[in-house]
Amino acid sequence: MRITRLYVQQPLVAGSELSLPADAAHHIGVVLRAQVGQPVVLFDGCGTEAHAVITECTRKQVCVQINSAETVNRESPLAIHLAIGVSRGERMEFVLQKSTELGAASITPLLCERSEVRLADERWQKKMAQWQKIMIGACEQSGRTTLPILHSPTDLSHCLANDNSAQRFVLHHRSDNSLSAQQEKPRSVLLVIGPEGGLSEKEIAAAQAAGCSALTLGPRVLRTETAPLAAISVLQARWGDFQ
Template sequence: MHRFCFDPAQKTGNQVLLDEEESKHLLKVLRLELGAPVIAFDGAGHEYTAVVQAVANRMVQLGDLTPTGEMREAPVAVTLIQGVAKGEKMDWIVQKATELGVARIVPVWTERTVVRLDAARSAERAERWQKIAREATKQSRRTVVPTIDRPCAWAEALARWPSSQPLLVPWEDCRGTGLGRLLRSWSPAPAALALAIGPEGGLTAAEVAQAEALGARAVTLGPRILRTETAALAGLAAIMMELGDWR
């Protein structure tokens, strides 16, 4: 069945009103009729079977909401601290990271970040990335839409991260522990962690040292140099394999 995301504030009893974008998709693209069965989810972990109940002023109301009881979120909440990448790479990273189960994405400016945006454009870009995450959540049948933060400086992202939770920094010049080996050594596994990936050109030695001074752990993703988009997804896949729901 087709899936639609709704604002939890628009749910009343066992009915919900879809927003303009979702209503347009249902009516104009999919051309569903009254009584058609659908899946509706609120992006916060609740999913329902429903039917198209009414249409008024081009807005669709769904009714007969029945909880499915499905929960497809990973047992570990992963935050991806991602150096802002050029062009459409960042869109792709957001989409694929959402499919892999990331809980939050924090775009960051680093010393080697090529893309620089003012406050207004940063807000616009974050809104765009949030929409991409929402669509990827629908496609991947997740029930929770990841949070996409506005871009911030590397130092700010580090300062905001709770010191009680692991922060892993894959770095091409690391000669220490591999990511997979470190993940397998944890018992019990943490409930939440962060993975920090540099932009094109990677993180500088000073930035890695700055993170380590705050308790982060530099790790290696192997002997080959990975592009920023490859490193992000490889790291997330390793986490899902060792600590998530791929086991």
């Protein structure tokens, strides 16, 4: 039987007992119908993973005893910062989930000239909370112990001004530059990808002026939810931990 992994924002110390937060308790006690004595794995999103056993399990409360806790590093040596144009509906959720599984270190939702999603501040806050839950679930499923950073939605110029990656790329299907032409191995990469309809020529020019190399993934035009996953996979295979 597969052991359940859960993210908890609490110190994980061997020998201690924890009362799990409401969401985690509901998932274990109600959704999974777990039993006392069942093992679980906890992680704090900062690199610590703990093996624990359920000591109390009701519909309203779940307590666990931590048997061991240690620092576990499953992060790629290549820190990928994905700056992705916000797309409609489930496309953005899919990108966040799969990018987390593939090892992205941080993600910035971009509000681009061609972005079709425009929300009030309050709705953005709800959307961010929803996206954060999706990324947590992806960490639980994929075995990551470090939660990627989810930055607040912003425009491209602000993103470029606040990024300090060693190498920068902007995806542009009309570019002749492929990743195979890049010789140096960076420790961190910014990957800029537009929404449906792509980045405008003005945005591409601004990205290139800020040090982004235009990059193509081949002769075919990829959808906005396909491009980041293909690009992250290529980066991980060349410079990360897909080796």
